[in-house]
Structure formats: C-alpha cells, structure tokens
Amino acid sequence: MRRIGRPVHHGRPGTEGVMTVSFRLGIAGLGTVGAAVVRMVERRRAAFTAAGLDLRVTAVSSRDRTRDRGLDLAGIEWFDDPVALARSGSVDCVVELIGGAEGPAKAVVEAALDAGKPVVTANKALLARHGAALATRAEDKGVALAFEAAVAGGIPVIKTLREGLPGNTISRVYGILNGTCNYILSRMEREGLTFEACLKDAQALGYAEADPTFDVEGFDTAHKLAILTSLAFGTAVDAEGVSVEGISRVQPLDLRMADELGYRIKLLGVAQAAEAGIEQRVHPTMVPKSSAIAQVMGVTNAVTIDADAVGELTLIGPGAGGEATASAVVADIADVARGVIRPTFGIPAAAMRPSERVEMQRHEGGYYIRLTVHDRPGVAAGVAQRMAEREISLESILQRRIEGAETDPHGRSGRPVPLVLITYAATEGNIRDALDAIGADGLLAEPPQVIRIERE
Template sequence: MSQSLRLGVAGLGTVGAAVVRMVARRAAALAAATGRDIRVVAVSSRDRTRDRGFDVAGLHWFDDPVEMARSAEVDCVVELIGGSEGPAKAVVEAALAAGKPVVTANKALLALHGAALAKSAETAGVALAYEAAVAGGIPVIKAIREGLAGNAVSRVYGIMNGTCNYILTRMEREGLTFEACLKDAQALGYAEADPTFDVEGFDTAHKLAILTSLAFGTSIDAEGVSVEGISGVKPLDLRMAEELGYRIKLLGVAQATEAGIEQRVHPTMVPKSSSIAQVMGVTNAVTIDADAVGELTLIGPGAGGEATASAVVADIADLAAGLSRPTFGCPTASLRPAERVEMQRHEGGYYIRLTVHNRPGVAAGVATRMAEREISLESILQRRTSEMAESDPKGRSGQPVPLVLITYAATEGNIRAALDAIAGDGLLAEAPQLIRIERE
C-alpha cells in the first residue's frame, strides 16, 4: 500500500468535525478503495475545549491554520473555515504555494477568487477540489465536469439554498408570511441570525457562478449574476401559483443564449408537473439540460454536517487514488471570458401581480399599456383576498384589489417599461410584484 495521505483540517465546525469522524469511521473502506491509508493528523480551530465527538489528543493542534498548511507533516489541506477572505483564503493560498492539494467546501471563496486559486493550483501541479461547495451532498460538480464531458450543456438551474426552499415550502403549505417562516427557520437552525446572505439570493449566486464556469467553460463571473431574493414573496403569490398550476422556488439559472450566458437568481414559477417543483423543505436539486442525455435532475441534501462531509471525503478519496481534474474542467488559460447578458434582455413568461384601484377601466388600461410594448397576455385574473371579501362582501368599497397577469414570452425590458407606464397612469396602489416563469 502506498504512503498514507495525511490530512490537515482547518475549521472544526459542524462540517469539519463530521469530516474528521467520517475519515476515521470509513478508514478501512477508504484504504481499500484508494490503495492508500487516509488519516487526519492535524487540525486548526479557534476553540480547543468544544466537544466535537472525537478525541483531539492524538492530533497536532495548530492555532494558526496557515502554519498548519505549511507544516511538513500535512500532505493535503481541507479548508472548512468559510468566508471569501481572511483565514480561509490565507490557508488555501498557503497550501497551494507549498505544493499541497486542497479540498474545500467554500463557495464564496471560489466564486470570488476561484480563477486565481485555480491558476495557483495549476502552477503547483496539485488539485483544488470543491465538490461540497455546491449543493452539499449532491455530486453535481463531478456530474458536470466528468459524467457529462461528452455533452454540450445548454442550461443549468436549480434549488441551491435549503433555507429559502424551507421558507417557501412552509409559506405554500401553511399560508404563513415570509417573516413568520423565517423566524421558525432561525429557531430550527436553518437560517442564520442575519439571514440576508441566504434569503436575498447571494448564497445561490455564488454557487451558480461556479456551475456556470463548469457547464460553459467560462471564467467565473459572480458579479455578472442578477440576484433577487424571496423576501418580497407574499402568501397571495403562492396561492395564485397554485391556482395557475405552478410552484414558486428560488432558482439559480445559467443559460446559453445567442447573446451570451444568462446568470440569474430569483423567485421563479415552475410547473407543478416538473421534477424541481416536487423538491420541498431543505432539500436541494440541480437540473442540467444537455444535448446527449436531455434533462438530468440531481436531488438530495444540500447542507448539514454529514451530507457535506460526504462530498468532502469523496474529494479526499479521489486525491488519495491519484485522480485529479482541472479545477473548472479545463486549464484556466482555456476558460473564455463570460459574455454577460443583462437582465433587461432576458426573454420569457412572467407572472405580474398588480394592486390596482378598484374602478372601471383599470384592467383595460393595463392591457393597453402591455399591448403598446408588444406583450401578449396568456391570462388576466382579478381577485379579492379573503380579508377583502369578509370586510366588503359586495365589493363596493373601492378598496385596491389584486390584478394578476400571465404573459407569453416577452423581454424584461419591455415588461419593466410597461409597468412604469402603468404606474405613471396612476393605476397602481402599491409597487408591482414580478416573478419569472421557467417552463419545461
């Protein structure tokens, strides 16, 4: 059997501790599969006293993770600190500079610094592996980079944030507000005290930027992702989606168009018959549209210690077996600049909820403004909420009412211009709600 692969684990939070336990628990199976013993020899974390479910007595503890990365007793560095800057970035850079392979679950680091780190890995002749950075335990990186190497990918999209999917699931099933569901998610540990990164779509955007590079051979362009979160979604929108045959999901979508690559994160209506519409709770799902295999959907746990550790250990096993691929599927010099497609040029169907003044001619005025921008309407629905019906059963109060439009394919720019004109006509009682439709 070859010489042992000695691991140094930086970061002993939920995932880091799970990795240490999994490597020990699966030691015999990993050795049999890779032809090499794999063992954790060093760790680094801020707190020595915390009980993590394993004995640290036999491990070399480093207060400074960069010192651990440079240590001669460590062959491979596992970075599980998190964050795009600071210690996480420093430890990865130090490991690569020392000619050591790195395994990480850090999507923010890769989204913002992936190109530079991949080039450093190439220069050093070592691997930078990151299966756990996108969709937790779902092997989507390997699926795109290796399993679909013979395919041309046209679109990658999915549910990549369990917090948002949990909130939308609860809102749909129980008719709760976003605020109430977020509070429950925080109490259950699904959402952070400051949930902005998750619920406003930035976490999904970082993951999408990585998948875009893999799927289309482009340089990572996290700043090119158009991002909207779920905080503006109302229970009424979910009820209307149900009536119209859709569900609302926060999707990250990367799509090849004639103008370039669209990268967008936003609440999306998906047909209830689609695979991705069936994914509920904290589960993640990624769908890949490719020329040879057609549509491939991968579904599974997108977070959690054991699930994420599973992906980390899979990368470690590949390194132990001598299996390595270019970080983003091809040498960094071969990655082409991403041609951004501004959101204004996106073309598709739209759900538009307008809160309009309840007076004659409003619906006709809205339809006229849409027609002026060559926007065809598939349906137009006027609804009073249950609260309105209870307080004004005959509908005589003139209280504003929801007017819901479903459009055929139209450009974002034309939709926005029509909505501006409708607002200018004084027809709206509040800002409109706009949700894109992603059809099969």
C-alpha cells in the same frame, strides 16, 4: 497518476501484502462540517485501507481549543494559526473548512497551494470570488484544488458537470441551491404562513442564520450558480454578473395563485446559454407542478442540467448539513489521495474564456405579475393597453375582490385589490417599461410583484 502521499505496507488482518498510500490530512476549521469529516475518515478507515488508502487526520486548526466537539483528538497536532498548518510538513493535503471569501480561508488555500499541497474546500464564496486565480495557482504547482462540497452539499453535481458529461453540449443548468429558502417557501405554500413567520421558525430550527440576508436575498445561491456556470460553459467564474433577487417579497397570495395556475414558486439559480452570451440569474420562479424540481420540498436541493445528448438530468439530495457536506469533502479527499488531478473547472484556467454577460433586461420568458390596483372602472383596460403598447401578449388576467367590501352600482369597491397577469414570452425590459408606465398612470396602490415563469 501522481502520488502525493507515501506508499506503505500494512499488516492488518486481511491486508497482508497490500500496498497502501499513507495520506495525512490537515483540517482547517472544526465546525459542524470539519468535525463530521474527522469522524467520517475514522469511521471509514477500514474501507479506505481495503481500497489502498491510509487516510489519517494528523493536524487540525480552529479558533477555540476548549469547545467540546465530541472528537478524540489525541495524537493530532493542533495549530492556532491555520496558515502554519498549511505549511507544515506533517500534512499532505489541506482541507479548508473555515469559510469566507477573504481572510484566513484565502490565506490557508494560497499557502497550501504555494507549498505544492492539494486542497479540498467547501468554500463557495472563496471560489466565486477568486476561483480563476486559485485554479491558475493550483495548475502552476501541479496539484489538485477540489470543491465538490461547495455546491449543493452531498449532491455530486461538480463531478457530474466536470467529469460525467464531456460528450454533451449544455444549454442550461438550474436548480434549488439554498435549503433555507426552499424550506421557507415550502412552509408558506403548505401552511399559508407569511415569509416572516417561516423565517422565524427556520432560525429556531437552525436552518437560517441570525442574519439571514445572505440566504434569503439570494446571494448564497448566486455564488453557487457562478461556479456551476463556469463548469457548464467553460467561462471564468463571474459572480458579479449574476442578477439576484431574493424571496422576502413573496406573499402567501402569490403561492395560492401559483397553485391555481398549476405552478409552484421556488428560488432558482439559472444559467442559460443565449446568442449574446450567458444569462446568470437568481430569483423566485414559477415552475410547473409536473416538473421534477417542483417536487423538491423542505431543505432539499436539486440541480437540473439540460444537455444535447442526455436530455434533462436532475440530481436531488441534501444540500447542507454536517454529514452530507462531509460526504462530498471525503469523496474529494479520496480522489486526491489516489493522485487524481484535473483542471479545477474542467478545462485549463488559461482556456476559460471571459463570461459574456447577458443583462437581465434582455431576458425573455413568461411572467407572473401581481398588481395591487384601485378597484374602479377602466383600470384593467388601462393595464392591458400599456402592456399592448410594448407588444406584451397576455395569456390571462385574474382579479380578486375583497369579500364583504362595499361596492358601487357597478360592483366596484374603489379599494386596492390584486390584479394578476400571466404573460406569453416577453423581454424583461419591456415588462419593466410597461410597469413604469402603469405606475405613472396612477393605477397602482403599491409596487408590483414580478415572478418569472420557467416553463418545461
């Protein structure tokens, strides 16, 4: 194995004569995760030394020197310019924890790789947009680009896909990849609250940003899914090829109906092999209550891998937070310090084939469709006819009337009421065509709600 650091002898009690590798870390970004990494490296110093690693933080960079982070930074070099840190002779490895797909984060990683230094990062946005180019850069310099912390926080899903399953052909990888969304949906289900009320609580607790769009509209999950897709299927990272829907339109009624039907609603990222290529999709999904992923509540993340040899493998754990994310970062640091260098996405960058996109219109599966229709004779029949015209078979139709509403002699109120359809397998294109036709018939009082069903 190639050694990046320098071999040294230590005279600490119990380590006499033990050869260890001195490995100097430069940390760019001292937010919650960066500070947790500094503390973890110091806290685990004795254990690393016993394993032959002398890990030391020798340099840091952050925008604000005055902020109290609860760290003793005495003897650690401070850089105002993170690129200067990356090029410094005082570090052997650069840990990028700035975040963002462009700007300082990208510049730091590129500068470190160009200087022949390994990089550890937790930056999913950077990898989703520039992963292939950065992987090529790292391979050209013969150094590691490690990113376990970029997806699912403390869950070792990157190592599992890249190193643990080479004897398997993977058919699908999917999961709960955003704790904010899972927290909101869990609260909505348990307490019958609206999306808006749960989001407000999530912001107050620090689970959601002041501008929550990136999380609740599915873009954070899409970036993580694009990385998992590349690892699972050997394709170039293609974040632009992910079909994305968020959770902001999910209503308490949808969660109640899901419960009645034996499902829970989760925001899933799904990558699935199909004859025409790879489906990549992020959307609210009904999953059977009996499934492992349905049991995952709150801010917890989960990833399920379907493979031919191991069958279904589900990893569950903390998807965010300083300590959990730092755990993944430090695991990568230890690997790099030991001289472990693997192709960034499991295979050489030149061997990664272009992603053949399967458009969402071609997706086939079961659907939950909630229509708000006028409560009058013939509406349900008209809806069923439009579905039948597109060869969509209905497993069930459920109608909910408004309690206390005045009705005509036929029991119809004429007011908008929910009509819920559960379909057998159908294509997205046919579903959308049928809904357009139902809308054109004047049967809808508001836009339809469509949630895909992911059956076991």
